[in-house]
Amino acid sequence: xxxxxxxxxxxxxxxxxxxxxxxxxxxxxxxxxxxxLQDLDPDGxxxxxxxxxKSHQLKLLSLVEQKILNGHATDGSVHLFSxxxxxx
Numbered sequence: 001x002x003x004x005x006x007x008x009x010x011x012x013x014x015x016x017x018x019x020x021x022x023x024x025x026x027x028x029x030x031x032x033x034x035x036x037l038q039d040l041d042p043d044g045x046x047x048x049x050x051x052x053x054k055s056h057q058l059k060l061l062s063l064v065e066q067k068i069l070n071g072h073a074t075d076g077s078v079h080l081f082s083x084x085x086x087x088x
Contacts, residue, residue, distance in 0.1 A: 019053075
């Protein structure tokens with residue numbers, strides 16, 4: 001399995017963040033719920049979703065990569081929600 005995050009990040013109409021990737025050469029949309037972004041950075045509640053994503057991009061991409069490896073990418077997309085976070 002070959003995974004490549006290609007970006008750039010963008011905000012969806014519902015306030016979530018989208019980040020395009022390629023999985024084995026096919027388009028894969030990775031989305032991150034605004035709630036997950038807020039939970040990852042409780043002090044950044046007043047920050048917009050894109051800023052929150054950029055501040056924690058490496059951790060978020062690592063978490064979504066783990067979901068993909070665990071087989072949670074379906075129909076060309078994978079979603080990261082609050083309950084997916086592994087907080088230290």
